[in-house]
Amino acid sequence: MSKDFAVIGLGRFGGSICRELSQEGMQVLAIDSDEDRVNEYKNIAYHAVIADSTDEDTLREIGIKNFDHVIVAIGENIQASILTTVILTDIGIKKITVKAQNDYHEKILNKIGVDQVVHPERDMGRRLAHNIISNNILDYLELSDEHSIVEVKAGKKMVGKSLIDLDIRANFGCNIVAIKRGRDINVSPSAEDALREDDILIVIGADKDISRFERRLVIDDD
Structure with missing residues (x-):
């Protein structure tokens, strides 16, 4: 089913979301207070408007309530991000995703009742750190504060052995949910x-267990 999205804040993060959603055929309303940014996305988004998202009347006038999902991607202005989110909550938006600048910002957003809080810089930093540690760690995705899922290339210590031989669940507390061949x-x-x-093994588990698994069977192979 087609969904309508609104992206508030057209910096690198918000702009990237706007482009990807538009390329996937979604109808996207792009909103920013900066005229140059809005002009940049006029031919990309379904509609692009210059607006102050901290003004409730303005948001109502542009029909924000008609959108299924609103992404608040405001950059450094945490106060504007929080105020915008409060207004969207009061208006009754079905789903709200907000970019958090730090843990304190996230705590406030959670108290407001945001559906999803994202930390693009932090999450990308964690993924990059895992990739740097070993060439065999192909990807890393945080599922929660304590659990993740990783793509791991079978290393020398794993090749030729079965899952029974490695007994990863018993030894490390992780689960192999799929194997790419x-x-x-x-x-x-x-x-x-x-x-x-x-x-390539798709491994899911607690972060501490995945770290032990990586140190014992992955990192030492490089």
Whole structure:
């Protein structure tokens, strides 16, 4: 089902979301107080307007209540971000996603009742750190404050051994939820099959358990 999105704040983060949603065929309302930024997205978004998102009357006039999902991607102005979010909540927006600048900002947003809070810089920093640690760690996605999912290339210590041999769940508390082998993805991998050199394991678990798994079976291979 088609959804209508509004993106408030057209900096690097908000602008990127606006572009991607538009390329996927979504109708996007792009909003920013900066005229140059709005002009940049006039031919990208379904509609782009210059507006002060901290003014409730203005948001109502542009029909913000008609949008299924509003993303608040305001940059450094935390006060504007919070005030905008409060107004959107009062208006009754179905789903609100907000970019947080820091942990204190996130705490306030959670108290307001935001559906989703994102930390793009922090999350990208964590992903990059894991990639830097080892070439075998291909991707890292935070699921919560304490749990994540990672893509790991089978290292030398894993190749030729089965999941039974490695017993990753018992030894590290992690779960192998899928194995990529070329273009094939096996979401119910056999515990008896030997892992191959180019296999990619999708691992889910607590951060502390994943870190132990990486140190023991992944990082030491490089």
